[in-house]
Amino acid sequence: MISKTQSKRERSKAANREAILDAARLVFAELGYETTTVRDIIRRTDLASGTFYNYFKSKEEIFEALAETSAAEFGRLLRTLPRENISFEDYLKCAFSAYFHFIVERHAEVLRLAAPKIHISDVRSDTPEMNAIFQEIRKDIETILASEGSPDIDTAYLTASAIGIARELGDVMLTRISNDQDQTEKLVEQATDFATNLILCGIRHAFDEIRT
Amino acid sequence: MISKTQSKRERSKAANREAILDAARLVFAELGYETTTVRDIIRRTDLASGTFYNYFKSKEEIFEALAETSAAEFGRLLRTLPRENISFEDYLKCAFSAYFHFIVERHAEVLRLAAPKIHISDVRSDTPEMNAIFQEIRKDIETILASEGSPDIDTAYLTASAIGIARELGDVMLTRISNDQDQTEKLVEQATDFATNLILCGIRHAFDEIRT
Amino acid sequence: MISKTQSKRERSKAANREAILDAARLVFAELGYETTTVRDIIRRTDLASGTFYNYFKSKEEIFEALAETSAAEFGRLLRTLPRENISFEDYLKCAFSAYFHFIVERHAEVLRLAAPKIHISDVRSDTPEMNAIFQEIRKDIETILASEGSPDIDTAYLTASAIGIARELGDVMLTRISNDQDQTEKLVEQATDFATNLILCGIRHAFDEIRT
């Protein structure tokens, strides 16, 4: 149950909607879209199954609402950084950082809400919410590259690469998380640096460093 | 329907098994594992529903058969290149090339088998077959990096990045495919170079090149 | 259909559960466990197939619910008679009487519920509900014989015999039932006497009686 401190009567419509969204986010993260049933969602709520349909027309609709919410949330995070005249390098750093913070947050939330039994190694990162976020980044990168980039570089490929790196590297990073908050912050920073450096300098940089 | 020139009785067991596998490969690529039903699969053959179970014990089993087949196929492709004392750079090039060739092949096959109506933009790359392949690469890269790599570099992150790049960049590449065979070969080569260079030198290389 | 005067929504959960149980009792009696399908059961109610699973997890579960219900019902009947210090003869009389009353009741119920088309000669007496009842009797008889019986007598054989007599003789008795309520009561009494006397005195008694 997401919350039981208030009776259902007291709660505003918005609060119920939020409770359902929270539950859905959790369950989708655990089970994926297809495997999740509407019952799974409302079971994590103190609402009744029919109530779900007062807020969302269908399972698909809540999924998209979730994607939009996450994208918006992430977008807000992203927008805290200067967008005008930002260099690609800076944008990259900010975007990676924002993304890694975002998934760490999500991960913590799932851990917090999930029944302790759940194996979190299975938290999904290919959810639609993530896809929505990536579309946003994709647009951003392409915009920045268009203004700054060398004409040679294939911006679609580069964007795809950045997203691929973020996605896969992010998953590995999550497996390393401990309960230590400082440690987690350091992990995010380190992942951000790794990803940014990889894109900017490749690993030759690292090799060279060693060899000199 | 895969074929109707022979009666189902004439066809060898192997041929029917292959027909089911083909249909399954196609449908899984279109719909993903959960969404695909066994009925979807056999509907694409001229066999009856019960016949499916003469060949595979369950939906899960055919899925794994598919994953193994693909992994084996890809593995063979990968093994054509020298494995002993190969440099990381060379391995990377070969592996990317093998992967991109592989997905181009798969893509062509899906296009060939799919009823024309299907929107191929939705061909999925997160199928289990792909995951099997990526596990294989992951192991390879880690092995090579262990022997050659600088002690500084985080091999798990690097491997994840390489896989992320391959996956996302590969998807973009597929959208650019035309019917021209030569063009396709060039696409693969170009994607391979892009990915390899990105990992080795990053994009600074490209920027620098321009600025000098 | 069990009842159509009320809408299914008006009916209490308990009423619907009872309707399903009634239907199941009927169908199991007609067809036996294996042959009966869940569809057979709900087809005899005015409910939809999915509704079955709101009340019972599986075909097996409803079967066991039925067995328990019947055993409990019969147990209650049996417990109306004095259990302490009862002689074997008295126990036998009571138990036979209770059993015959029970199956007459069941039989009437099946006749009442069954669509008229059904051949009741096929009402089954080897249902699991009956087995549950027989286990109960078996235990009782063995307890009583243990305290009272001659050390010579094989209590397991005797118990088995009593149960065999009840079962087969009961089936024959059912074929003789008419609509006359008094007649039925007399039938039960007569069967009870027959069974009890057979076990106590055998038929020699009867033969002797005649010959003198």
Add this chain to the structure above:
Amino acid sequence: MISKTQSKRERSKAANREAILDAARLVFAELGYETTTVRDIIRRTDLASGTFYNYFKSKEEIFEALAETSAAEFGRLLRTLPRENISFEDYLKCAFSAYFHFIVERHAEVLRLAAPKIHISDVRSDTPEMNAIFQEIRKDIETILASEGSPDIDTAYLTASAIGIARELGDVMLTRISNDQDQTEKLVEQATDFATNLILCGIRHAFDEIRT
């Protein structure tokens, strides 16, 4: 496999038919009619599934063939005893003895053929073959009673009782069987005496014996 010493070509039609019947007898005894599949039967044979239908039109037909065979076999056993002018007492003894011998035989056969893993406590005694046998006995008893019996006695009830005793007592007897052949013979004799005495004298006889 029932037999593999001969090729299927060499074997006569009759031999194949017999092999299928043997397998069926075994499997029906283990699983009951509904639960048994035709595949279960032919799997115990070295024949192919289609071959089944060269010998029997359906699962039902083989079941009935089995019932007839058993009934005939048992009938032969029963007919070895004098039928004319036999007393009820003698008939009873012979019939019980024949029945108990018959089920001991069946039981041994199932044990012999069954994979050793099987829990024989579950060998079914309510098979149709048994029912066929009981019909035969029923007729016999009624005939004899009609000529000899006291007009008072309810022959249908008495017959039913005898059958019930045979059936249930027989089941208990089977649970006591060991590998010792002499022991088994004694068991049969003892069961026969118990059943016969019960019907003739009841248990009072036993009690009295003790008390004097």
Add this chain to the structure above:
DNA sequence: GATGAATGAGCATTCATTCAT
């Protein structure tokens, strides 16, 4: 006759969605 792959009706069960209360 023997074979065994193909068939498809049928089964238990699930689940998104509706709707009377």
Add this chain to the structure above:
DNA sequence: GATGAATGAATGCTCATTCAT
């Protein structure tokens, strides 16, 4: 608005039976 029982289409799977070889 909230409730939760009812709904029934859809799913994975089984199995008696057919039939080309």
